[in-house]
Amino acid sequence: MSDILEKTKVFATDLLTNTLNPKHLYHNLKHTERVVKSTKELLDAHNLSEEENEILLLTAWMHDIGYTKGTVDHEESSCILAKDFFIAEGYSDLKIQKVMEGIRATKRYYEPKNLSEMIIRDADSSHFGQKSYWETSDYLREELSLLGIAEYTTKEWCDANLEMFKKEHQFYTDYAKENWQAGKNKNLKKLVKEKKTEKQIAKKEAIKAKYKTESPDRGIQTLFRVTLKNHLTLSDIADTKANILLSVNAIIISLVLSNLITKLDNPSNTYLIYPTVIFVVFSVVSMILAVLATRPNVTSGQFTKEDVKNKKVNLLFFGNFHKMNLPDYEWAIKELVKDKEYIYTSLTKDLYFLGLVLNRKYKILRWTYTIFMVGIVISVLAFAIAFKFFGPDRIA
Numbered sequence: 001m002s003d004i005l006e007k008t009k010v011f012a013t014d015l016l017t018n019t020l021n022p023k024h025l026y027h028n029l030k031h032t033e034r035v036v037k038s039t040k041e042l043l044d045a046h047n048l049s050e051e052e053n054e055i056l057l058l059t060a061w062m063h064d065i066g067y068t069k070g071t072v073d074h075e076e077s078s079c080i081l082a083k084d085f086f087i088a089e090g091y092s093d094l095k096i097q098k099v100m101e102g103i104r105a106t107k108r109y110y111e112p113k114n115l116s117e118m119i120i121r122d123a124d125s126s127h128f129g130q131k132s133y134w135e136t137s138d139y140l141r142e143e144l145s146l147l148g149i150a151e152y153t154t155k156e157w158c159d160a161n162l163e164m165f166k167k168e169h170q171f172y173t174d175y176a177k178e179n180w181q182a183g184k185n186k187n188l189k190k191l192v193k194e195k196k197t198e199k200q201i202a203k204k205e206a207i208k209a210k211y212k213t214e215s216p217d218r219g220i221q222t223l224f225r226v227t228l229k230n231h232l233t234l235s236d237i238a239d240t241k242a243n244i245l246l247s248v249n250a251i252i253i254s255l256v257l258s259n260l261i262t263k264l265d266n267p268s269n270t271y272l273i274y275p276t277v278i279f280v281v282f283s284v285v286s287m288i289l290a291v292l293a294t295r296p297n298v299t300s301g302q303f304t305k306e307d308v309k310n311k312k313v314n315l316l317f318f319g320n321f322h323k324m325n326l327p328d329y330e331w332a333i334k335e336l337v338k339d340k341e342y343i344y345t346s347l348t349k350d351l352y353f354l355g356l357v358l359n360r361k362y363k364i365l366r367w368t369y370t371i372f373m374v375g376i377v378i379s380v381l382a383f384a385i386a387f388k389f390f391g392p393d394r395i396a
Helices: 003-018 029-045 050-062 065-069 074-088 093-104 115-124 133-146 154-168 174-179 181-214 217-263 267-294 305-309 326-338 340-390
Strands: none
Touching (some): 003 050, 029 050, 029 115, 029 174, 050 093, 065 074, 074 093, 093 115, 133 154, 133 181, 154 181, 217 267, 217 340, 326 340
């Protein structure tokens, strides 16, 4: 490597490593090194002079250093930085001019006028024919986003790349056409395939969205699911309330039996008999009602094939099939799922009878809580009256 090439490499590497905005995920040192490598490959295939080879390699190293000054008109910024560097190194004006012409030849939409310009343009776009194209493409998309230049959806980016492949980009040198075009064609096919896949996905999503909008089935299913869940939740709440009353009254009766009943044998405590009886009676009644509220009611558990054919039986409630054998129940379920109307009818029945059960539970619970509350009040009053008018002091 010549002295000027080595110095240029060090200069460009330092700029792109230490000065370049880290948001440049694509136009960075890695990209420049790839362009230099591709330039060497193209030069090996062409019989150019040492001077032309040197100028093209210098161009490859310098063509993107202008990104350190910003993205706008970066080629001209690269030319200015390169010119200042080469003048300081005592490089000839004619060669500097040729390097600058090569840098300007990398501008987008530029049509090369000679072989040197064809080589540098092919080297700059060599990634189109390489397996690394997909990685570099993703980096470029992210770079544009980070720098606030453009935002692309996956579909938009795919479309932009297809436009570039089909209408804008082409390899100019014979070597690139023979050795890199095949790789570009493979990448193009993959892009087209991705495009088709995206279209299919979009079409499926559109159909699914249309189905969700137009078909009432989903809404009906949601209605039944939510309503059944609410009914079951309310049933659990009722059972919990009944269990609380059972526990409280059981504790009350235990305390009465262990503390008050044993004292009633004493003649001096006879005034406690009536309040205690009232207290216990109300507690027992509350317990009985709480048990009635939670007591299960199981039906016959059998059905006939005629019941299924006439849609008279609700196969979703265990009380209608718990005594049936498995083959008969499987047959009945198969008949059920064949008929959407039968399914909705069964769900409706399930909701209706759950509602009836809830109505019964909550009615009994209301009476239970009322009786418990009234019983507590009357019992406390009875004990107070007994102590006041019939207590030990009064007897004495």
